[in-house]
Amino acid sequence: MNHQSTFQRLTFLLLLVFSVGTAMAQYYNGEHTFDGENKNETSVSVTIGKNIITGPCIGNTVHYKHYFNDHWSVDGGANLQYTKGLYGFKAKGEYHLKIKKFHMFASGEYMFNHYHSYNTNENVGNLSVRFERGYWDITLGGSFIGYNMMGDHYTEPITLTFGAHAMLRPRTNKWNVGLLFRNYDDFYYENWNINWGLDFYYKFNPRWKMFGEFNIRPAGSMSQLASKYETTGKIGLIYRWK
């Protein structure tokens, strides 16, 4: 009984925070866009955590992004998960458009992952649209996932990609803490396995920024949420230059 009332209170509180956050959203210039000066951006991050297959896991990712102008950008990244034996890379193109007070980002992405322990190669295509305002963003799209293993190939039916992210402070702020809820991460797209967690950033100056994330990856959705599959913490640095 107590358990249930705590859960209900928590649900109400989260919905309230989300609603208030939505109402407070202010105009901003768009943070994931070309700042008019620095056309290059690189980031490096370290991820550590624990999952049920490998136990402790550690790895790192690197990204490079180039802004051609206020509308177009390209992004490339690599993922090296040492204990998992998972190695991947991806390439992404993005188009940015400002519609009234919203920033819309349409992106196309190709990702390749090699799961060394299972001799599996995974090819992923993704088309997504992200809507962003000062305090929140939502992502909707579709993933096309195929894999080769056991001498065979399987292409999954198209999977819905969805994500929601709400932040405590406006994006223009020097620091921020956010709540995330999504079925993907930088280097994987899931079916109905829903990740959730906290993220943060701190801007040292217009060029340097620190970011991090605490991510809980449950085994499934709905009544299968009870078991976690993986928990990870990520911390990294972003640098922008002309």
Added chain:
Amino acid sequence: MKKSISYILMATALLAASGLFSSCEKVSPQGVLMGNTSVDDRVKQSLVFYTFFDDKMDKELPDTMTQYSFLVGSDSHITFDPGRLEEMIDIGIAHDDLFFCHLGDLADTKPEYYANTSLGLGGCKIEWMDKYLEPFIDESHTAEMGYFIDRRTGFWGKGEEFTLPFYPVVGNHDITHNGWALFCDQFNTSFYEFTVKIGDNYDRFIFLDSANGTLGKYQIEALENNILGHDGKQIRHTFTFTHTNIFRPSLNEFASTYCREELYYILDKLADWRTAIAFWGHVHAWDDRKFGEVHITMPSMNFVDHPNGGDDLIVRVTVYKDDREPKVEPVGLYCKERSKEELEKWGYYVTTK
């Protein structure tokens, strides 16, 4: 002003929805969002049972048998009428199937529904005993001593030692609202294996607990450490049974599968075991395919139209003494509806309190 009103309306609607969501028993957050047991705890409990009953589950068929068959059903979601489960067992007994497997979501989790399931299976056990058991008489056992022998497997013992050869695994709907306690009370385990010997060949049957959408750390360690040992027997065919599916059969299929690495781990494990057929449930859809050397099939006893007639679908597998590949054959269920009065007459709960 207009904007503020729309935000207030939106917040009110969200709060009202969450209130409704929280108060309705059928969709309570505890029921829909949370299973009350972890897979690790269930596996630990299952292994205690398995340690004591490992040998008793193995079957050795007489030399005269040239083949055997078994039935696989899934997602029966029994509530007031366990008819579809009884129909499956009736079909099996009529065909002389050796045993019955179930891939989880056996009953919706209420004590009344499990009581109905228990009652239904109890009736089936009597039918099964009538057909296959005969008094066991030898130099030291007389008819009056009350021993029986299963004439197909050679297993003998007192009447109460026999159980219906019904082998289920637990599904996600079996673990909400403390469902594992109800499931475990009747079936004891959801992680086990047994072998069937026909001629000189041993076939292996592995049952895995994936009700939480994961095998969990403890079960994976148990598998890696070969805790489900088969005592060095040379295995010919391996069959695996579990609830959560590997493949989503269609675009609009929203049931969750495993996280990506675990999905590849499981497929790789099936290949390691040289699995002949893997059975999965969860999605209430018929799917049948070969991936690598593994035949993967997905029956459902809930709202799936059988391709050759019947409302729902179970699968019969025939395994031969010689080297022929096991044969997979879909079987239709017709799920005749029974009236409330008829169910009440047989002692089933027809309402919940």
